[in-house]
Amino acid sequence: MLDLREVSVAFGALTAVDRVTLRVARGERRALIGPNGAGKSTLFATIAGALKASSGTISFDGNDVTRLGEPRRARLGITRTFQHSSLFDGLSCLDNVALAVRAERGVGLRAWLPRAGRADVEREAARHLELMRLEPHGPAGDLPHGGQRRLEVAMALARKPRLLLLDEPAAGMSAAESAELAALIRDLPAELTVLVVEHDLDVVFAVASHVSVLAAGSVIADGSPEQVRASAEVQRAYLGT
Numbered sequence: 001m002l003d004l005r006e007v008s009v010a011f012g013a014l015t016a017v018d019r020v021t022l023r024v025a026r027g028e029r030r031a032l033i034g035p036n037g038a039g040k041s042t043l044f045a046t047i048a049g050a051l052k053a054s055s056g057t058i059s060f061d062g063n064d065v066t067r068l069g070e071p072r073r074a075r076l077g078i079t080r081t082f083q084h085s086s087l088f089d090g091l092s093c094l095d096n097v098a099l100a101v102r103a104e105r106g107v108g109l110r111a112w113l114p115r116a117g118r119a120d121v122e123r124e125a126a127r128h129l130e131l132m133r134l135e136p137h138g139p140a141g142d143l144p145h146g147g148q149r150r151l152e153v154a155m156a157l158a159r160k161p162r163l164l165l166l167d168e169p170a171a172g173m174s175a176a177e178s179a180e181l182a183a184l185i186r187d188l189p190a191e192l193t194v195l196v197v198e199h200d201l202d203v204v205f206a207v208a209s210h211v212s213v214l215a216a217g218s219v220i221a222d223g224s225p226e227q228v229r230a231s232a233e234v235q236r237a238y239l240g241t
């Protein structure tokens with residue numbers, strides 16, 4: 001589904017991503033871990049098309065997307081989670097997701113929709129909310145932190161992703177919230193490919209079938225969660241033992 005070959009990203013003299021080769025199969029749940037500054041977010045931005053690779057190629061579902069900008073990659077199905085700021089605190093969870101559904105369908109936010117069209121948008125929004133175990137009613141701003149992060153995922157689902165990029169979705173969550181999120185990510189539709197950057201290793205090991213480890217811009221290990229956990233190199237670079 002996703003095929004990165006020798007991708008590098010430089011910021012001036014700093015090579016933040018250094019010849020990364022990575023292949024992710026359709027439907028895979030892949031975690032990307034590594035110390036702060038390893039280049040994980042830079043790599044995500046490069047996959048999404050917000051940053052350009054300095055060298056290397058990226059293909060997505062057989063299309064070379066290396067030269068495509070973020071909107072075109074989004075139309076092919078590469079989606080990153082919305083940031084917090086994009087939640088409308090005063091709107092209900094349902095309305096937040098309904099706006100994302102309308103945007104995806106190209107129905108302007110202020111455009112009038114006949115009753116049947118509105119009902120259809122709301123039905124779809126409700127399905128995305130259900131996947132994230134959120135209630136439709138009540139202002140988004142009243143949700144606890146964990147619920148707000150799940151709402152962001154529901155809004156990303158409204159964009160009909162085929163590859164979902166989640167950058168530290170469990171950041172700031174309590175242990176109970178992150179365990180719940182991990183279960184929900186694991187249970188996302190099987191055909192959806194998920195790439196997740198996460199520091200919480202309980203989440204990583206609960207979600208991922210495959211883990212890649214990035215350190216100083218390079219992939220230093222790659223394998224099943226068990227293999228990665230056992231790798232001496234990973235333990236030195238990341239797990240701190």
Ligand code: ADP
Binds near residue numbers: 014038
């Ligand atoms: P991670 O997400 O793994 O913590 P980042 O991808 O955010 O790491 O950062 C990788 C390296 O690139 C860091 O040294 C960071 O300071 C640097 N970096 C990230 N974004 C920029 C930028 N826009 N300009 C210059 N340096 C950057």
Ligand code: MG
Binds near residue numbers: 041
């Ligand atoms: Mg980061």
